Amino acid sequence: MTQDEMKKAVAQEAIQHVEIDTIIGVGTGSTANFFIDELAKIKHQIKGTVASSVASADRLKGHGIDVFELNSVDEISIYIDGADETNAYLHLVKGGGGALTREKIVAAASKKFVCIVDESKLVDYLGQFPLPVEVIPMARGYVAREIVKLGGEPVLREGFTTDNGNIILDIHGMEIMEAVKLEKQLNHITGVVTNGLFAMRPADVLLVGKPDGVDTVYSK
Numbered sequence: 169m170t171q172d173e174m175k176k177a178v179a180q181e182a183i184q185h186v187e188i189d190t191i192i193g194v195g196t197g198s199t200a201n202f203f204i205d206e207l208a209k210i211k212h213q214i215k216g217t218v219a220s221s222v223a224s225a226d227r228l229k230g231h232g233i234d235v236f237e238l239n240s241v242d243e244i245s246i247y248i249d250g251a252d253e254t255n256a257y258l259h260l261v262k263g264g265g266g267a268l269t270r271e272k273i274v275a276a277a278s279k280k281f282v283c284i285v286d287e288s289k290l291v292d293y294l295g296q297f298p299l300p301v302e303v304i305p306m307a308r309g310y311v312a313r314e315i316v317k318l319g320g321e322p323v324l325r326e327g328f329t330t331d332n333g334n335i336i337l338d339i340h341g342m343e344i345m346e347a348v349k350l351e352k353q354l355n356h357i358t359g360v361v362t363n364g365l366f367a368m369r370p371a372d373v374l375l376v377g378k379p380d381g382v383d384t385v386y387s388k
Contacts, residue, residue, distance in 0.1 A: 169377070169378075169379050171286050171288065172202075173377075174286035174287065174377030174378065174379070175198060175199045175202045175250075175284075175286055175377060176202045176206075177377045177381070177382050178199065178202075178284040178285065178286070178375040178376070178377040178382055179199065179202035179203040179205070179206045179284060180206055181284075181375050181382045181384075182203050182206070182248050182282055182284050182375055183203075183206050183207065183209075183210065185246060185248070185280070185282050185373065186207070186210065186213075186214065186246060186248075187245040187246060188213045188214065189213065189214065189215060190214060190215055190243075190244075190245035190246070191214070191215050191216055191217065191218060191236065191241050191243065191244050191245060192207065192214055192216075192217045192218075192244070192245065192246060192247075192248070193217070193218050193220070193244040193246065193247030193248065193249075193274040193275070193277070193278045194207070194217050194218070194219050194220065194224050194228060194247075194248060194249070194274075195220050195224065195247065195248060195249020195250060195267075195271055195274075196219075196220050196221040196223060196224045196249065196265050196267040196270075196271060197249070197250045197264065197265045197267075198250070199249075199250030199284050199285065199286070200224060200248070200249050200250050200284075201224075201227060203248050203284060204224065204227050204228055204231065204233075205231070207228075207231075207233065208231035208232070208233060211231065211232060211233045214233075215234070216233065216234035216235065216236050217233055217234065217235050217236070218235070218236055218237070218238050218241060218244055218274055218277075219235050219274075220249065220267050220270040220271040220273075220274045221265070221267035221270055221271075221331055222331050223265075223267075224267075238273065238274065238277060243279065244274065244277050244278040244279065245278070245279055245280065246278060246279065246280045246281075246282060247274050247275050247277075247278035247280070247281045247282070248282045248283075248284060249262070249271060249275070249281075249283060249284070250262075250283065250284055250285055250289075251283050251285050251289055251366075251371075252264040252289065252297040252364075253289055253291050253294050253295075253296065253297045254283060254285060254289055254290060254291070254371070254374060255290075255291060255292070255293060255294055255347070256388075257347075257367075257370060257387075257388055258283065258370040258371040258372075258374050258385065258387045258388070259294060259347040259348075259365070259366065259367040259370050260283060260294075260365070260366040260367075260370065260371060261294050261295070261297050261299055261300075261344075261364050261365060261366075262300075262364045262366055263299075263300030263302075263336070263363075263364030264297065264300065266300070266325070266328055266330050266331075266336055267330070267331065268300050268302055268362060268363070268364040269302050269330065269332055269334075269361050269362050270331060270332075271366075272362050272366065272369075275366065275369055276369055280372050280373070281369070281370075281371045281372050281373075282371065282372065282373045282374075282375065283371035283373070283374050283375070284375045284377075285374065285375070285376055285377065286376070286377040286378075287376055287377060287378045287379075289376075290376065293343050293344060293345055294344040294347055294365070295339075295341075295342040295343050295344040298323070298338035298339055298340050299320070299338065299339040299342065299344070299363060299364050299365065300325075300336050300337075300338055300339075300363065300364040301315070301322070301336065301337045301338075301339060301354060301360055301362075301363045301364070302330055302332070302334050302335075302336055302360070302361040302362055302363070303334060303335050303336070303337055303359055303360055303361065304334055304359045304360075304361065305334060305335050306359070307358065307359020307360075308324065308335060308337070308359075310357075310358070310359055311337060311357055311358075311359045311360055312324075312337060314357045315337065315339055315354070315357070318342075318350070318353060318354075319341075319342060320339035320340070320341060320342045321339065321340040321341040321342075322337040322338070322339055322340075323337065323338050323339075323340060324336075324337060324338075325337070325338055332361065334361055344365070347365050347367035348367045348368055350365060350367075351363060351365035351366075351367045351368055352368070370387055371387065372386070372387050373385070373386055373387070374386075374387075
């Protein structure tokens with residue numbers, strides 16, 4: 169299977185985790201887009217969705233799927249999204265598409281988090297993919313200096329603004345061995361909105377697309 173075929177396979181498998189007649193949280197990115205396309209096939213069996221980005225909301229609406237604001241729903245049964253990296257503990261790096269803050273909010277508000285990836289996203293340690301940090305614009309210089317103190321190399325994502333009107337610093341050069349600890353350290357820097365580590369709230373289930381099918385991994 170090609171990478172896109174593996175992404176489609178995990179998207180199809182993720183449909184099996186969707187609870188009928190509930191609100192579904194939907195992530196952002198290429199793998200999430202495959203899931204949205206699959207979700208459209210059963211759209212009449214769900215109450216609607218909450219999207220983690222404007223782009224995903226637009227794609228869902230294009231399929232005729234209802235999209236609700238998070239503040240207008242009481243509960244999200246499941247959140248389904250991709251990742252840029254995942255380790256064996258189902259700790260994730262997310263935010264390559266810049267939607268990390270809203271993704272983290274929707275994940276936190278959901279009862280269950282199913283992450284869908286192809287096998288290229290499996291790593292021994294996180295940090296090989298640059299770690300995104302969403303930052304209030306006026307704090308860019310200060311936050312960058314604090315990141316350097318933690319051993320990272322922050323690089324401004326040029327020409328990019330998040331859906332929240334902020335900037336992103338991508339941290340290069342870090343081998344992340346203590347993901348929960350680093351997630352907390354980064355979030356404690358004044359001016360940081362949040363960072364792309366999903367370790368304090370990891371995925372509950374990981375669906376991995378491989379050439380011979382889909383593997384299911386549960387949180388330890």
